[in-house]
Amino acid sequence: MYMHVSELVAAAQVKQQPIYELMITQEMSVTHASRDDIWQAMGRNLDVMAAAIEKGAAGEGVHSKTGLTGGEAVLLKKYREKGHTLAGDTVMEAVQNAVATSEVNAAMGVVCATPTAGSAGTLPGVLFTLKDRLDLNRDQMIQFLFTAGAFGMIIANNAGIAGATGGCQAEVGSASAMAASAAVAIAGGTPEQSSEALAIAISNLLGLVCDPVAGLVELPCVKRNAIGVGNALIAADMALAGCTNKIPADEVIVAMDKIGKNLPDSLRETGLGGLAATPTAVRIKERIFGHHPTAQA
Amino acid sequence: MFDIIGPVMIGPSSSHTAGACAIGRAAHSIFKTKPTDIVIHYYDSFAKTHKGHGTDYAIISGILGFAPDDARVPYAIKLAQDAGINMTFIAEVKASPIHHPNTAIIELKNQQKSIVVAGCSIGGGTIEIREIKMDGFDIKPRGPLPILLVPGSEADHHMITKLLSKLTEVTDQKHYQAEDHNLYEYDLDRQLQHTEVQKLAADYGQLVYLQGVS
Missing domain, CATH: 3.30.1330.90 (D-3-phosphoglycerate dehydrogenase; domain 3)
Known part of the structure; x- marks a missing residue:
C-alpha cells in the first residue's frame, strides 16, 4: 500500500512504470481479483460517469425534488454553443460536465462517487473534457481513473474525505486534486508533476467549508464542483508548465486534515453555518421541511 | 480503490x-x-x-x-x-x-x-x-470492515483460523462469551471474494460476514 505521495512518485520512477500500472498491481494484490476483473470494474464506473454527464445536459436536463437545482447544465450547453465564453470552451465544457453530473446526483440519479457523491462531478468533469481535448480512447480514460484513484487513496489514508469530518475542502478539494494529478499524467507529464498538481490543487481550496443549504447536497454543492474542475485544470497546466508548489503534496494533505479537524461543527455538513445560515437559506429550509426539520420523522 | x-x-x-x-x-x-x-x-x-x-x-x-x-x-x-x-x-x-x-x-x-x-x-x-x-453477545470491533463473526467452539476457532490464514491476514481477533456460547471476531486485511465466503459458510452456516464496499 502506498501511504504517501512521495512513495508513489518514487516507486513510479524506480520501476519506470506509470502510476496507473502501480495502482492496478496493488489492487490485484490487495483483493486477489484478476487484472481483467479490476479493469472491467473501472470501465463500468466510467460508463456510469458518461451516462450522468449525458443525462444532466440532455433535453430540459434533470431537476431535484426540491427544485433548488437542475437545468443549469443545459443552460451552460446552450451558452457554449454561441461560442463566446470568457474562460474558453475547454473550461466551460468541464464546468458543464461537472454541473450535469452533480445535478443528476441531487435529483437522486445514479452517479459514481469520486471520492464522494457531493463531489462526484469534478473528476468526470475534467476527464470527459480531456477526452475531447486530447482525443483520449477508452483505455486511456480508464488509466486516468486508476491514476486518480491512486492519489485519492493516499489522500483518504492521511485525511478524512467526508464533509462531516473535513469540510468541502476534503470533498471537492480532494476530487479536484485527484483530477489535476491524473490530468497531468494523461497529458504526458511526469509523476513528479502530478504530485505538484495535486499539491497546488489542494492548497488552492484549503479551508473550503461544508455548508449545505437545508442540509441538502444541492446549494452550493453543484457549483462547487464547477470550481473543482476549473481549479484542477489550472493546477494541471501550472504543473505541466513547470511551476511547483514549494510545500510538498504530503504536507499539504496533512494541513488539510488539520484544518478539517479545526472547523467548527456548524461548517461540517450540519447545514447550520455558512451559506446554510443566511436568511434566504433559512427560508428555503422552512419551505422544504417546515419549522422543525430535525424533529422525528 | x-x-x-x-x-x-x-x-x-x-x-x-x-x-x-x-x-x-x-x-x-x-x-x-x-x-x-x-x-x-x-x-x-x-x-x-x-x-x-x-x-x-x-x-x-x-x-x-x-x-x-x-x-x-x-x-x-x-x-x-x-x-x-x-x-x-x-x-x-x-x-x-x-x-x-x-x-x-x-x-x-x-x-x-x-x-x-x-x-x-x-x-x-x-x-x-x-x-x-x-444473541447475548456485546461485540465491539475496532470498526474497519471486512469483519467475520463466527459463533462456535474453540475447535471451530482453530479451524477457521487455519482456513483464513490461506486467504488473508487477520489483523485483529477477539473472543466473546455469553453464558456457555462462544463467538469469535476476525478483522480481515482484505475483502473476501463471494465464492470464498460461500465456501466458509458451507461449514459454518451461522457466520456473519460484514463486507467493506458493497
Whole structure:
C-alpha cells in the first residue's frame, strides 16, 4: 500500500512504470481479483460517469425534488454553443460536465462517487473534457481513473474525505486534486508533476467549508464542483508548465486534515453555518421541511 | 480503490446515502431475516441532515438488502411500509456514543430475535461498525470492515483460523462469551471474494460476514 505521495512518485520512477500500472498491481494484490476483473470494474464506473454527464445536459436536463437545482447544465450547453465564453470552451465544457453530473446526483440519479457523491462531478468533469481535448480512447480514460484513484487513496489514508469530518475542502478539494494529478499524467507529464498538481490543487481550496443549504447536497454543492474542475485544470497546466508548489503534496494533505479537524461543527455538513445560515437559506429550509426539520420523522 | 473511484450509487450524498445504506446492509447481514420493527437513532450530522440527504430511505434500503445503486433505493420506505414493517427515526441530541459525527444505531426486531448495530459513515460511502449486540453477545470491533463473526467452539476457532490464514491476514481477533456460547471476531486485511465466503459458510452456516464496499 502506498501511504504517501512521495512513495508513489518514487516507486513510479524506480520501476519506470506509470502510476496507473502501480495502482492496478496493488489492487490485484490487495483483493486477489484478476487484472481483467479490476479493469472491467473501472470501465463500468466510467460508463456510469458518461451516462450522468449525458443525462444532466440532455433535453430540459434533470431537476431535484426540491427544485433548488437542475437545468443549469443545459443552460451552460446552450451558452457554449454561441461560442463566446470568457474562460474558453475547454473550461466551460468541464464546468458543464461537472454541473450535469452533480445535478443528476441531487435529483437522486445514479452517479459514481469520486471520492464522494457531493463531489462526484469534478473528476468526470475534467476527464470527459480531456477526452475531447486530447482525443483520449477508452483505455486511456480508464488509466486516468486508476491514476486518480491512486492519489485519492493516499489522500483518504492521511485525511478524512467526508464533509462531516473535513469540510468541502476534503470533498471537492480532494476530487479536484485527484483530477489535476491524473490530468497531468494523461497529458504526458511526469509523476513528479502530478504530485505538484495535486499539491497546488489542494492548497488552492484549503479551508473550503461544508455548508449545505437545508442540509441538502444541492446549494452550493453543484457549483462547487464547477470550481473543482476549473481549479484542477489550472493546477494541471501550472504543473505541466513547470511551476511547483514549494510545500510538498504530503504536507499539504496533512494541513488539510488539520484544518478539517479545526472547523467548527456548524461548517461540517450540519447545514447550520455558512451559506446554510443566511436568511434566504433559512427560508428555503422552512419551505422544504417546515419549522422543525430535525424533529422525528 | 473502488471506494475512492466509486461506489456507483443513487444520490445525493455518499456518506449520508451510500454510507447509510452500507450500515443498513451490515445490519441486514447480521439479522438475516425480515424484521417487524426498525428503530434508527441518528447522531450529530446524521441527526441534523438525515431528511435532506435521503438517509432514511438509504438506511432502510440497506436493511432490506438493496445495493446502493439499486433503482428501488429511493422507494425503500414505501416498500418497507407495504411489507408491514414499523419504522421509527429518532434524531438524537446527545453526542454519538461511538464518537463519529455520521453515526446511526440500528435496532432490528421480530418475534424470534433482536439486534443492535452501531455504525458510522466515514466518507465516500465507506463505513465502520463499532458495536453489535446479538444473541447475548456485546461485540465491539475496532470498526474497519471486512469483519467475520463466527459463533462456535474453540475447535471451530482453530479451524477457521487455519482456513483464513490461506486467504488473508487477520489483523485483529477477539473472543466473546455469553453464558456457555462462544463467538469469535476476525478483522480481515482484505475483502473476501463471494465464492470464498460461500465456501466458509458451507461449514459454518451461522457466520456473519460484514463486507467493506458493497
